[in-house]
Amino acid sequence: MLDLESLAKSFRGTAAVSGISFSLGQGEVLGFLGQNGAGKSTTMRMIAGVLEPDAGDARILGHSIISARRDAQKLIGxxxxxAPLYADMTPIxxxxxxxxxxxxxxxDRRSAIDRVIADARIASVTHQPISTLSKGYKRRVGLAGAILHDPPVLLLDEPTDGLDPVQKRAVRALIARMAPEKAILISTHTLEEVPAMCSRVIVVDRGMVVADSTPDDLAASQPGGLEQAFIQLASDMSDNSA
Amino acid sequence: MMRELANLWTGVRAAWRREVFAFFATPLAYVFIAIFLIVLGVFTWDLSRFFDTGAADLGPFFYWHPWLYLLFMPALAMRLWSDETSAGTSELLLALPVSLPGLVIGKLLAAWTVAAAALILTFPWWITANILGPADNAAIALSYFVSLIMAGAYLGVGACISALTRSPVLAFVCGVIIAFLLTAAGWPLVTGAIADVFGTAAGDSIATFSFLTHFETAQRGVLELRGLAFYLGFIALCIVLNTIFVSHRRSGVQ
Known part of the structure; x- marks a missing residue:
């Protein structure tokens, strides 16, 4: 459903993403991991059509984000x-x-809105100005917006950041519910969430894919589990570049 | 072609609804309209001595439109795109499967709607002119029409500048400066000075690019197609530039 082909992007001569390639199929929930500045958000912005790649392409169900951007964007949430939102508006x-x-x-519009209000559990705040909502509710309103048109591919950049444990569990349950029908790419810093949400993990460092595995296999590669494996991959890259 | 037009319309409608809501959901539009009406009233009544002349002529009222627009229209347009940048919602907009020119036009039309509302609420001046004597209502209607079109040109400048910065204040200041240049280029004081230095032809050439020059023709009750084409062409140019400025964000260069 989602195919990345040597996606690359530089800012002022500094490479942020250096030829990332992978494919994501229906039913897969991919945890996109990396340190700050590793290129996760830049990659997601390029897939979403917010940034133009310097090289490479991203195809969503065969539609190129470069040559058929609007058709591709229709298929993406x-x-x-x-989760930037319009503070002066209400969620509805x-x-x-x-x-x-x-x-x-x-x-169609009414049923789509009713569906996402229920899925994101924001019924109690639909008529409140967004500026007055808690960080957790704002994130859920953003999530409701992302799934409004029921897209087959979801790109979620830190979807559980700022949520309390109960809200995190609700978002994880929603992702699990949607997963069989969609291809979902989740960027997160919270490593303990990965086994609970993701069926696959890609670790990026300095704009390159350094690991592509299942959460269990990646965790088993180091005695300290997933966190140790993640730290090891990051330090290996630092050593190689030094 | 039809698909492109449908996409354009989707963008125009969505952006117009969102921006009109944003204007009227906060005191912004009401404050703008109130201050515009007060200042225009004071200028017409006090500075132009409207009632002293006793004539059924709205010339003293329309005289101030370009000079007030150069301040008020950049104020109305200053947050159209700068707010999107500072709040991060431009990322949301760029990820939507809508036509970017449609969003640009929709936002401009929303600000234009507020300007039109302000202009409509000046109707007591029109009634007053008819009370004072037999007014040339066709000429007044024409002046209103061209004034509204001219407001769109001033808004186009403001919207364009707003797409270049994340600061509404900076957008306002730069918008006022450019709007002033486009207005003053037709001011006799400026055209006279240019004519003295560079010759009459240079003064006349500069004046043809002024909003003031084309509006003066309309104030005389003449609908000059050249003037109308100038305003509409200028608005179209602003829409194109605005679209380029916003789409340039996709390059990642701030």
Missing amino acids: YLPEG GFLRFLADTHGLSGP
């Missing part, structure tokens, strides 16, 4: 880092705006 107003941009109208 994207939750950007920090925000979802109606997104429904407009996706060309949803009439009963």
Whole structure:
């Protein structure tokens, strides 16, 4: 469903992403791991069509994000880092705006909005200004916006950041519920969440893929489990580049 | 072609609804309209001595439009794109499967809607002119129409500048400076000075690029197609530049 072909991006001569390639199929939930500045968010922005790659391509169900951007974007649900929202709107107003941009109208629009309000559990705050919502609710409103048009590919940049344990569990349950029908790419710093949410893990460092495995296999590669494996991969890359 | 137009319309409608809501959900639009009406009223009444002339002529009222627009329209447009940048919502917009020109046009139309509302609320001046005597209502209607089109050109400048910065204040200041240049280029004081230094032809050439010059023709009750084409062409240019400025964000260069 999602194919990355040697995706690359530089900012002012500094490589942020250096030829990342992988494929993601239906039913896969991919944990996209890496240190700060490893290139996770830049990669997700390129897949979402927010940034233009310097080289390579991302294909969503065969649609190139470069040559058929709008067709590709219709198939993507994207939750950007920090879940930016319009503070002056209410969640219902925000979802109606997104429904407009996706060309949803009439009963389809109503049922899509009702569905995501229930899925993201934001029914109690739908008419409250977004500026007054807690960080957790804001993130859930962003998530509701990302899944509004029921896209086959989901890109979630730190979806559980700032959520309390109960909210995290609810988001994990929602991802698990959607997983069989979709290809989901999740960027996260919270390593303990990975085995609970993801069926596959890719670790990136300095814009390159340094590991592509299952959470269990990656955890088994080091005595200290997933965290130790992650630290080891990052330090290996530092040693190699030194 | 039809698919592109449908996409454009989707973007226009979504952005217009969102921005009109944003204007009227906060005191911004109401404060803007109130201050505009007060300042225009004071200028027309006090500085132009509207009632002293006793004539059924709205010339003193329309005279101030370009000079007020150069301050008020950049204020209305300053946050159209700068807020998106500072709040990070431009990332959300760029990830949506909508036409970028559609979003640009929708935002501009939303600000234009507020400007139109402000202009409509000046109707007591029109009624007053008719009370004072037999007014040339066709000429007044024409002046209103061209004034509204001219407001769009000023908003186009403001929206363009707003797409270049994350600071609404900076967008406002730069917008006012550019709007001032586009207005003053037709001011007799400026055209006279240019004509003295570079010759009459240079003064006339500079004046043809001024918002003031084309509006003065309309104030005389003449609908000059050249003037209308100038404003509409300028607005189209602003839309194109605005679209380029926003789409440039995809390159990742700030």
